[in-house]
Each structure stands twice: as structure tokens, then as C-alpha cells.
Amino acid sequence: MxxxxxxxxxxxxxxxxxxxxxxxxxxxxxxxxxxxxxxxxxxxxNKNFKIEMTDGRVLIGVFLCTDRDGNIILGSCGEYLKPEDVGVMEEPRILGLVMVPGRHIVSIHLDDTGYSGETM
The missing domain is CATH 1.20.5 (Single alpha-helices involved in coiled-coils or other helix-helix interfaces)
Structure with missing residues (x-):
């Protein structure tokens, strides 16, 4: 057939x-x-990232994902003000889950300070 x-x-x-x-x-x-x-x-x-932004703030949190536009999602994120203005690293402002627009990112580093966003 x-x-x-x-x-x-x-x-x-x-x-x-x-x-x-x-x-x-x-x-x-x-x-x-x-x-x-x-x-x-x-x-x-799931590694800690340290992201410096165009306005001088520093975000430290757990890298969860990114997209084609370079936006990054951080979990358990803490925000630090400009370190040069303060002189020393101060206590973070806890933000939680954050989307960082790629256009505002100056630099990204793997963070080894051990900050996890959780308070003891």
C-alpha cells in the first residue's frame, strides 16, 4: 500500500x-x-553578588536570574549607601527581592563578605 x-x-x-x-x-x-x-x-x-549602581548605591544579594536586557534579580538583598560618603560599611537597608535594571549597573562582583541578607 x-x-x-x-x-x-x-x-x-x-x-x-x-x-x-x-x-x-x-x-x-x-x-x-x-x-x-x-x-x-x-x-x-545562588552566589552572593555585589552590584554597584550609577547613583553610588551598592546592593549585595543572592543572584537568582538575569534577562536579555541585563536586568538582574537578587534575593535577600541589602542596600548600602555610597561607602566613600560614610567612610565605613554601615548596616544595610534590607530590601529582600530586587530587580536591578541593567542600565543602572556600573559593576558586578562575586561578593565574599559573607552577607546573606538575613539578620542574626
């Missing part, structure tokens, strides 16, 4: 042209690059 679901028809495909091979290699390289970027982001999940 022709066209039945049980019949299999072999279709010969022409060999890949050089252009098609180049496109496949570029796509593979792009995917590898994308994968390494995703791996780096995944390695930062």
Missing part, C-alpha cells in the same frame, strides 16, 4: 555544499559559545 504509515521511502539528499558546511560550523561555534555562557551563568546561581 503506497503512502501507508508503515512504508518507508528513502530520499537521497545531495552532499553538503561548502556554504552549507560553513553555516553548520558557524552555528555549532555559536551554540558552543552560548552553552559556555549559560554554564557560567548557572555557576553563579
Amino acid at each position: 503506497h503512502g501507508s504509515p508503515d512504508s518507508i521511502t528513502a530520499i537521497e539528499t545531495p552532499p553538503d555544499s561548502d556554504v552549507e558546511k560553513d553555516i553548520k560550523v558557524k552555528n555549532l561555534t555559536s551554540l558552543e559559545s552560548e552553552t559556555s555562557g549559560k554554564q557560567k551563568l548557572c555557576s553563579w546561581l
